[in-house]
Amino acid sequence: MNIPYRPLTLTLVGLAFSAIVLQRVEAGGDDYFPPVIDPVVKEECGSCHLAFAPSMLPARSWKRMMADLKNHFGDDASVDAATAARISAYLTTNAADTGGKRYSSKLLRGIAPNSAPLRITELPRWVDKHREVPNWEWKHKDVRSKANCVACHTGAEQGFYEDD
Amino acid sequence: MSSKLAFPLGVAAMLLSTSPFAGPREDLLAQYATAARAEAPAFSGFSSARGEAFHTRKFSGGKPDSPACTSCHGDSPRSAGRTLTGKSIDPVAVSAAPRRYTDPAKVEKWFKRNCNEVLGRACTAQEKGDWLSFMISQ
Numbered sequence: 001m002n003i004p005y006r007p008l009t010l011t012l013v014g015l016a017f018s019a020i021v022l023q024r025v026e027a028g029g030d031d032y033f034p035p036v037i038d039p040v041v042k043e044e045c046g047s048c049h050l051a052f053a054p055s056m057l058p059a060r061s062w063k064r065m066m067a068d069l070k071n072h073f074g075d076d077a078s079v080d081a082a083t084a085a086r087i088s089a090y091l092t093t094n095a096a097d098t099g100g101k102r103y104s105s106k107l108l109r110g111i112a113p114n115s116a117p118l119r120i121t122e123l124p125r126w127v128d129k130h131r132e133v134p135n136w137e138w139k140h141k142d143v144r145s146k147a148n149c150v151a152c153h154t155g156a157e158q159g160f161y162e163d164d
Numbered sequence: 165m166s167s168k169l170a171f172p173l174g175v176a177a178m179l180l181s182t183s184p185f186a187g188p189r190e191d192l193l194a195q196y197a198t199a200a201r202a203e204a205p206a207f208s209g210f211s212s213a214r215g216e217a218f219h220t221r222k223f224s225g226g227k228p229d230s231p232a233c234t235s236c237h238g239d240s241p242r243s244a245g246r247t248l249t250g251k252s253i254d255p256v257a258v259s260a261a262p263r264r265y266t267d268p269a270k271v272e273k274w275f276k277r278n279c280n281e282v283l284g285r286a287c288t289a290q291e292k293g294d295w296l297s298f299m300i301s302q
Contacts, residue, residue: 148250
């Protein structure tokens with residue numbers, strides 16, 4: 001009969017969590033990236049992998065990605081034109097150099113203003129933050145891909161990437 | 165003027181294409197049956213047993229990382245699956261996920277993507293109908 005206690009525990013953990021996060025966000029921490037809240041973007045960009053936070057790439061990257069969803073990292077992620085326009089607007093409005101700027105500035109360090117990287121996992125800042133992750137960990141059967149953020153950052157769906 | 169006309173026409177078209185008692189899943193199966201008959205005149209209906217065999221079969225025409233539907237949807241249709249990038253997928257059996265296959269555009273979108281991923285080609289209407297029959301029976 002310990003089921004009734006579970007929600008309470010979760011609430012306490014949740015409270016502690018948001019307190020820490022608020023603190024860090026106010027201090028300009030680089031471990032909170034607001035998650036996607038638009039239901040269409042969540043559905044179309046969050047079924048094969050985590051719906052990556054728009055503030056992790058600059059608007060020009062999202063534009064470039066949205067222009068060729070048919071060849072999306074070897075997958076066909078294409079959607080109809082109206083849906084694509086809606087997703088594009090959301091991503092570019094909340095991007096690392098637009099609406100999501102206050103969360104992301106450091107992630108864009110070292111990227112030339114005219115380059116439009118498609119992978120978060122190839123941004124110099126991202127690579128630097130993960131340089132100590134050993135090879136076997138990337139290859140672990142529960143990880144397999146660098147894009148599988150949730151495997152290591154259990155709060156990624158909620159936007160939290162603090163170290164454990 | 166033209167938009168006022170388009171609305172009732174659209175509704176009428178929807179009513180005509182949908183028999184009064186069938187749900188979206190039955191409609192979808194009926195559509196696949198029509199298409200299957202056009203593909204092969206000898207078509208004699210769908211089989212959930214064939215759908216099950218299709219679901220678990222390993223193909224070699226698609227991507228090496230995903231040789232079967234079960235590569236992502238898992239061995240049991242009643243349990244959750246997982247994509248190659250670690251995203252969990254709700255079960256595909258209707259008994260475990262009752263809202264499945266009620267949006268025809270979604271079903272077609274994923275058949276298109278996943279058949280290409282696994283078989284390296286589009287699925288036939290027969291294959292889609294068999295697979296869907298299996299999931300509805302589960």
